Amino acid sequence: MLQILPVTPELQLSRNALLQRALRSESPQTYSIEAEYPLVLPLDKSEYSFCGILPDSPRQVLVHANFLPRTLDTQIGPIQVGFIGNVATDETVRGQGWMRHLFSFLANHARNHDMAALILWSDLPLFYHKLGYTPFGSERRFQYRLEAPAQWNGEIIVEETPNAAVFAQLDTLRPAVPLTYQRTQAEWGQLLLIPDSILLLAISAGEIEGFCILGKGYDMIGVVHEWGARQPAILEKLLQHILAKTGWQKLTLLVPPKLDTKWEQWLDGQEYSLHPVGLMQALTPQAKILETAFFWGMDGI
Ligand SMILES: CC(C)(COP(=O)(O)OP(=O)(O)OC[C@H]1O[C@@H](n2cnc3c(N)ncnc32)[C@H](O)[C@@H]1OP(=O)(O)O)[C@@H](O)C(=O)NCCC(=O)NCCS
Numbered sequence: 333m334l335q336i337l338p339v340t341p342e343l344q345l346s347r348n349a350l351l352q353r354a355l356r357s358e359s360p361q362t363y364s365i366e367a368e369y370p371l372v373l374p375l376d377k378s379e380y381s382f383c384g385i386l387p388d389s390p391r392q393v394l395v396h397a398n399f400l401p402r403t404l405d406t407q408i409g410p411i412q413v414g415f416i417g418n419v420a421t422d423e424t425v426r427g428q429g430w431m432r433h434l435f436s437f438l439a440n441h442a443r444n445h446d447m448a449a450l451i452l453w454s455d456l457p458l459f460y461h462k463l464g465y466t467p468f469g470s471e472r473r474f475q476y477r478l479e480a481p482a483q484w485n486g487e488i489i490v491e492e493t494p495n496a497a498v499f500a501q502l503d504t505l506r507p508a509v510p511l512t513y514q515r516t517q518a519e520w521g522q523l524l525l526i527p528d529s530i531l532l533l534a535i536s537a538g539e540i541e542g543f544c545i546l547g548k549g550y551d552m553i554g555v556v557h558e559w560g561a562r563q564p565a566i567l568e569k570l571l572q573h574i575l576a577k578t579g580w581q582k583l584t585l586l587v588p589p590k591l592d593t594k595w596e597q598w599l600d601g602q603e604y605s606l607h608p609v610g611l612m613q614a615l616t617p618q619a620k621i622l623e624t625a626f627f628w629g630m631d632g633i
Contacts, residue, residue: 334394334430336437339381346393347383348373354420361550363527368549369418370522372398372633380633381418384434394422395430399438400633401445406511406621413622414442416452417633435463442615449619453610453632460611468622469609472587474602476556478575482568486536491543494524494531501540505560507595509588509626523630528553532573534566542566546574546583548629557586557629564598588626 339347351365351373366373372380384395400415416438421431442450454460457467491498499520515523524531526549534542542561547553556574561567574583587599589606612622 334384334386334433336382336384336434339375339378339383339393341375342391343383343385343393344375346391347381347396350393350396350420350422351418353423355418356550359550361527363549365418367525367527368551369398369633370525371519372400372417382434382438384430392422394425395434396420397431397434397438398633399441401447402513404511404513404625408618408621411449411618411621412445412447413619414438414445414447414450415633416450419452419454432463439464439613439615448614448616449622450613450615451610451622452612457611464613465611466613467608467610468612469625470589471607471609471626472589472599472604473555473607474585474587474599474604475582476571476575476585476602477582478572482565482572484534484536484563484565484569486534486541486566486569488570488573489533489535491531491533494521498533498540502543502558502560505540505543505562506558506628507560507588507591511621511625512627513631515631523548526630529630532570534561534570542570544570544574545629551632552629554580555584555586555629559585564594568598586629 348364348366356365371377380398380400382397382399383393385393396418397416398418402413402415403410404413419431439450452460452465496517499517502520528547528549530546532544532546533540544556544559544567546556548557556571559567561570571583571585587604609626612619
């Protein structure tokens with residue numbers, strides 16, 4: 333019978349190999365999957381990594397999922413949720429109900445910790461629908477292409493060593509959304525070390541006037557998934573800088589479902605598609621509030 337336990341030092345190699353095979357084999361990267369998930373895959377975060385093993389092969393991880401508890405500040409007070417990710421079953425035992433078993437373990441774990449919902453991000457909605465997950469919230473994905481040059485004269489730099497003062501500014505520049513996760517400064521620092529993430533700053537008279545983050549490991553290639561600026565022309569300059577440096581014709585800009593007038597006017601008429609924010613399993617009636625949630629690109633697991 334499948335036994336579920338947090339990852340141990342003995343299981344870590346097998347867990348990493350399973351994730352690499354299941355989630356990255358189709359397009360191998362120059363970095364390991366552990367580097368992409370600093371909040372949940374390091375050994376000192378073992379409580380967030382649940383492995384399923386069989387007693388007769390105790391060193392082989394057959395199923396795995398990360399489970400990261402998060403507190404969200406909402407209009408109805410703080411609610412606890414669990415973010416799930418890095419979901420994988422070994423090829424040799426797929427289709428035998430092992431992942432359903434692990435998910436039912438995680439739902440019980442979440443209920444025991446008074447959580448309102450479990451949340452995940454995936455391109456496999458049919459599979460997760462079978463496990464009780466439904467789409468929630470909405471986000472817009474704009475296709476940004478160069479039209480006219482941006483009317484802003486500051487400088488764009490790549491920031492490779494941001495510090496706490498920079499993170500505090502990024503928090504204030506991001507457009508306000510009704511419900512999101514408030515990241516700590518330590519998390520900002522860890523997340524920006526994810527390979528293939530680039531932080532660009534728009535600077536004028538020594539002040540940060542805008543920023544954007546392009547990419548995040550394998551998950552967000554060609555996507556600007558976090559951004560903020562004092563005015564649209566500054567964001568436009570940042571995006572045009574990326575297009576000029578990469579030679580791309582277009583990039584994807586992740587946008588909350590509704591912004592204030594100055595942003596809506598700038599976005600008006602541009603091509604976009606509407607998507608759910610993610611998938612969730614509601615565990616209590618409080619989970620309804622997640623319909624208003626928006627998560628920036630680095631706030632998965
Ligand atoms: C997707 C994956 C985790 C499923 O694991 P599994 O252990 O085979 O799943 P289970 O056997 O517990 O299946 C549970 C149910 O989902 C169904 N299912 C399994 N894979 C499915 C898929 N890709 N699409 C739709 N339904 C699927 C099963 O038929 C089963 O339904 P049933 O109970 O009605 O018969 C596994 O195929 C895998 O590791 N794939 C590669 C990695 C991946 O895609 N991970 C998810 C990234 S978000």
